[in-house]
Amino acid sequence: MSDTWSKTPHRSMSAESSSSGAQHHALVAEFLTALGQALASMSLYGAGHPSRGISRTRAHERLAAALAIVYPLRLTFLDGDIIVGLQALHELRAGDLAQRLGAAGVQRLEFDGAVPTDAVMTALLDTLYAAAGPHGTPVTQMVALPGIRLGPVALLSDASEDNSPTGASGVGRQENEESAFMNALVTAGLQEELDTMTWIASSTAARGRVPIGDVEAVIRGLSLSMQAEHDTLIPLISLKSVDEYTTVHACNVSMLAMGLAESLGFASRDVRAVGTAALLHDIGKVKLPESILRKTGALTDSERALMCTHPVEGAKLLGARGEGHALAAIVAYEHHVWANGEGGYPTFQFPRRTHYVSRLVQVCDVYDALSTERPYRAAWPRARTLHYMRLQAGRELDYDLLLAFFDLLDRAERRQAAG
Template sequence: MTVTACNPQQIIRLLLAASANVSLYGPQHPQVVRLLAQLCSQLESVLESAEELSFMMVDNELVINHQPQDACLFLSRIVELFKARGIEHLGISRGITPPEVEELVQALSTRPGTDGQLASSEHVRFGRLELRLDENEADGCGEVAGSPEALLPKLSEQELEQFNEIYRAVKRHQKLRLGGVVEMVNNLVDVLRQESLPLLVLATLRESDEYTFTHSTNVCILNLAQAAALGIKGQQLKDIGIAAMLHDIGKLFIPEEIITKPGALTDAEFKLMQEHPVRGARYLMEQTGAPRIAAIAAYEHHAKFDLTGYPSFTPGWRLNLGSHLTMISDFFDATRTRRSYREPLPLDQIMNLMGSLAGSHLHPDLTRNFFQLLQPLTRS
């Protein structure tokens, strides 16, 4: 899928042209002044409808506002420019000033390796995609300190009942009560702001009938942690969390005896189960106010990185970044949770399994980044 609006790609063209002209003529040349004015105008236009314009490098691929871009000459040039300067994320937020635009262009035009060339400002942020954890985030015995129960006071019986009522309404084919989902995601965002190690706040499963709520909550937490580490924030971050909470909503339209069956599904039952991404996406597309990424992630979260999953995808289909994150979070939490028909896998087995699936089932670079979240748990 490609960004259809021309403005973000036009901004790339102007960034390339302005930085090249600054290198040739200097910042005061009339041609540079004209290009900077056009760039300011384009940015103002794009940021009227979005808090931030995000450019990310994922596996040598440019992602603009979470949408991978089809390869072309000028996008290849910006990819090479970013790589040469060590830029893996560029965030431009609403309110950027002309001096900040000029500083950005100067940074991109400066010869790679020059000290101080990537200084962030209030509305321009440079970053990298790697997830980093400080050495002091685990105690001296190699065990993770802290308690999920202490860090998640708002995952209460009341919130569980609220979640179940939302799902009961969906099963009755009523309108989605999005406000309750938004409230839960906002709570989780607040908790993660206070805790740098996301695995400390994963909820534990107490009873079998809590599985949907607990699993959706944990996928949300892991999605938020991954997205925040990629430099995503504000409403876009919350939308990725909402998508995680609702990624399995299509299962509500599958017979319950199939969903809760303790043994292996028959071929006919599995074929019916495979319909839940389409049913979930269709339902979410009909809900006023539901973020578009929620329907996309619901549709794509079983696609697999190589598109061999379900539903079937046309060759060249470009998966959304939010879907890649959800696949990783979904797989990790499903394998670490005890179910009636299966014991949870040990952490080292989960990591080995995810590593073997990176590049086929899971996005390879994002999987390696996700492993950084697990490092404090693997220290001896």
């Protein structure tokens, strides 16, 4: 008899990983596998059945082995993905265990480095099963056990109590560590995704194919950053130099599009599909000369004509990947066509409304493009950007999506002000 709890991750290390990193990740994967099996046995057997005790002991032993090398051990579960410390394990498929834990509010699981006692290990399994079992009640606040904390990802950074025996001074230190950790998680993740996106562009230009696996890894990192912000203003990346514009713009538009899609009630899987399409909306620019992309003055007529080919080039690159990436190809092709189909480029032979996701990405694209410094002009002030976008409502920009986007920005600002 099988149970989906046992479908847990197995680590497959890349050639670039160090031997020590491989050992660390393998130990974590073994612990998660044993944890999934222990939870599965709880759903299959009664409280006194020996199989439950055997699986609990195995999970306890695997945890002890992991904590002997990885300490403190901090695990994050988001949409079926797993992050150990600050590193998103892109090649580790977290499977149903991580999906269930995340959905049950156990987005973070932290061990302070000390091996828990048998009683604490039993309490941990009981807590996880109570939240994510067949008739579980999701966790809505931080739960503390001796040496262990678990709960929603954002709440752990706001925890007001500490379970360590260090007394009052330990409370403040723990809070500071958590706050610093969450900030580092966002910052480190975004820098990694920026570097990966730069590599994606160069690889696509050289090979004529988009490395979709790496694109999905970037989306996971950006999604994690959004989750860590916990509904405050989306963590848009600031330019360090105008040379970074194409890469930073792609990541910002992706985060804005995922935030807007989420606010509109899209399912998690669809939010990521929108984020992927947004991340690749300008991928056709890899076919353009750098001299045009970085030109500080106005483009000539011939240069502008060449610039206007990037939607078609992007659709060709993504279309070559097959039907599974059709949405990204459509958005790449349509994101500069007006929402009403009567302007922009490329020109439709028969005017029509563009795809809903194309219109969604277009709103985010225009906002970030105007708000960010470009090689040929300074960033527009926020008021000017929003005024321009209002003027384009119902023409260049979809009216309803623009209202939803403004509402997203307003709610984010209110949360920031309240926090």
